[in-house]
Amino acid sequence: MLTKTKKDVLSLIKKHNIKFIKLWFADVLGFQKGISITRRELEKAMEEGMGFDGSSIEGFARIEESDMVAMPDPSTFQLIPWRSEKDGLSARMFCDIIKPNGRPFEGDPRYVLKKNLKKIKDMGFTYYIGPELEYFYFENPKNTIILDRGGYFDLTPLDVAQDLRRETVVMLEKMGVQVEYSHHEVATSQHEIDLRYCDALTMADNVMTYRMVVKEVARQHGKYATFMPKPIYGINGSGMHVHQSLFKGSKNAFFSKTDRAHLSDTAKYFIAGILKHVNEITAVTNQWVNSYKRLIPGYEAPVYICWAQMNRSALVRVPMYKPGKENSTRVEFRSPDPAANPYLAFSVMLAAGLEGMKKKYRLPKAAEDNIYKMTEEERKRIGIESLPEDLYEAIKLTEKSKLVKEALGDTVFEYFIRNKYMEWDEYKAQVSKYEIDKYLPIL
Secondary structure, three states: OOOOOOOHHHHHHHHHOOOOEEEEEEOOOOOOOEEEEEEHHHHHHHHHEEEEHHHHHHOOOOOOHHHEEEEEEEOOEEEOOOOOOOOEEEEEEEEEEEEOOEEEEOOOHHHHHHHHHHHHHHOOOOOEEEEEEEEEEEOOOOOOOOOOOOOOOOOOOOOOOHHHHHHHEEEEEEEOOOOOEEEEOOOOOOEEEEEEOHHHHHHHHHHHHHHHHHHHHHHOOOOEEEEEOOOOOOOOOOEEEEEEEEOOEEOOOEEOOOOOOOOOHHHHHHHHHHHHHHHHHHHOOOOOHHHHHHOOOOOOOEEEEEEEEEOOOOOOOOOOOOOOOOOHOEEEOOOOOOOOOHHHHHHHHHHHHHHHHHHHOOOOOOOOOOHOOHHHOHHHHOOEEEEEEOOOOOOHHHHHHHHHHHHHHHHHHHHHHHHHHHHHHHHHHOOOOOHHHHHHOOO
16 A cells, blocks of 8 residues: 555545545543644645644643644545535544654654654564454443343344444445454454554554544444443453564564474564563553453453463463464464553553563463463462552552653653552542442441
8 A cells, every 4th residue: 555645645635625634643541632624724734733732632741831733644644434525524644743843742652652663673673563452332321231142253133233343344444444354252242343464553543543433433323332441340341452473574573484383583582571571561551440350360351471372361372373374473462452542552562572582581381271270379380470450550560660661751651650640549539339239238
């Protein structure tokens, strides 16, 4: 696919008679933000950017240094398919956030990922990502009334949920986001659409687009879609299994013809890096209080720090090699959830893997048994540790991490830690329904 230039964008605007252009970017927590401009302002915006008040965006800037500029990236130009000609056709471009002096803004999550990708590019590699994002459909955002009672891979009769998923796939493809496949997930009213792997920056933009499209299609049908990791007690939560690989040119640097598991030394170092640093990065890949309601044994969510090939109870899984499919050799990291900020999550995953490569970490033995069925003593005996049990424990580990601080940069790191402590303090002061139901009748 050819990269679009400024000239291409202006030509497409004229060809499709587009009236509005949305300039998209993300705040530090991964919420999508945007500025809408008319076609008249576009040429100037692509030359100079569009100024805005950064102090009003979470984690961006203090009031005394609030002037920011959103600089559109023409390569990300796409028509927005849910806007009709009657309303005035719209398009979107992702933006890089810069300071008035033209330098990159250190608090821009997209810049954070670009900075980390430059490190791996300087080593001659391209970092590819292929995520599996799960989500739920509900009647509205105020309750968890489900739309279907389907299960894993169920081909249920045509219903609202199946129609929504199909329409979402069509809309994603129209926006240039390639979909591998979609299906019903394990839990009732839970669905998954898997995106075709591509370079990490494009994929982070695609994840932001994906979440927007899933929600927009549901909204148009009077329903609600959520990427909340664990919306319903007692059933599976939603994960974002992230398939990762490194390429040198057209060759997969993770593949080895001679290794028993067909993993190169590069791949082994990369996996070892994720395993060693996973507790430090978990607050970024699982950034909400609710994220840790999903990370419990028994619901297919990985909790124990180990790797395997076929074993889906492992934190890191290496899909089985098929002859002639060398380029498919990859590492599946299973603990992240779809409510993470993709720019920051991909940054810390890469940083952990890269650290393993730099320091040539030794990969521990693969876990072949079902780890969920082991006793705590058995897990301890073979050296399998657990992920943080809640957000507070995760924040404490991240706060001490040199690796995460370097990957995110001082600006994002300091804001992120401060914000997560605020979230935890607010959460721990709440009186939950569980407490009312359990204690009010007896105390």
